[in-house]
Every structure is written in C-alpha cells, then in structure tokens.
Amino acid sequence: AQQMPTIIGHIPTQGGKIVLGSEFCDAKQERFFGFLQDKNGRITQNLCWKMVDDQVFVAYEDGDVYTYPVASVQFTEAFDIWMNSRKDRT
Numbered sequence: 001a002q003q004m005p006t007i008i009g010h011i012p013t014q015g016g017k018i019v020l021g022s023e024f025c026d027a028k029q030e031r032f033f034g035f036l037q038d039k040n041g042r043i044t045q046n047l048c049w050k051m052v053d054d055q056v057f058v059a060y061e062d063g064d065v066y067t068y069p070v071a072s073v074q075f076t077e078a079f080d081i082w083m084n085s086r087k088d089r090t
Contacts, residue, residue, distance in 0.1 A: 004082055009075035011056065011068050015039055018058065020049055020073065036060070 010017040016038040025031045025048035036045040049058045055067040075083075 002082060002085055005076060005078040007076055008079040009073045010037075011072050012074065016044075018047070018049075018068070020056070031059070034058070 004022045006021055006023060008020050008022050010019045013036075016036065019035050019037055021033045021035075023033045025033050031048035031050045034047045034049050035043045036047060037043050045060050045062060047058050047060045049056055051057070051070060052067070054070050056070055056073060057065070057067050059065050
C-alpha cells in the first residue's frame with residue numbers, strides 16, 4: 001500500500017505558510033507535526049495540528065492556538081494522488 005506523503009499541504013499566510021505534515025507530533029498521537037515557514041524558507045516555529053470538523057486546529061510551540069478553515073489548505077499533488085488511490089479501493 002502506498003504511504004501518505006510526509007507533507008500533505010500548506011495554508012498561505014501573509015509572511016509565508018503553515019506547512020502541514022502527516023507524521024505524529026511526539027507527545028500527542030492525535031495531532032500531526034507541522035511548521036511555520038517564512039517567505040524565504042526559514043522555519044520560524046514548529047506546531048501540532050489536527051482537523052476539527054471544517055477547521056484546522058493549530059497549536060504553535062510558543063503556546064498560541066489558532067483555527068483556520070480547511071478550505072484554505074492547499075494540498076500537495078502527492079497528497080491528492082494518495083487520496084485518489086484510496087478512493088479507488090472502495
């Protein structure tokens with residue numbers, strides 16, 4: 001079976017993007033790892049995230065917590081291919 005891509009997508013921000021990964025956060029098995037990246041590629045913060053209904057719930061390492069609409073996620077081509085391959089099996 002094909003594995004889910006490590007990076008599934010990102011949410012654009014004013015100064016860069018929130019990158020969403022598919023690996024679990026170390027201590028929180030219900031959340032996934034991600035990071036905040038500035039427009040120059042520098043990673044400015046790590047984060048943990050999960051989907052809650054139609055929102056992406058993001059907990060930054062500095063303690064800030066935000067939600068973003070799932071509709072704002074730009075999924076990677078690799079993730080789209082992976083999702084479509086799963087749909088074909090049902």
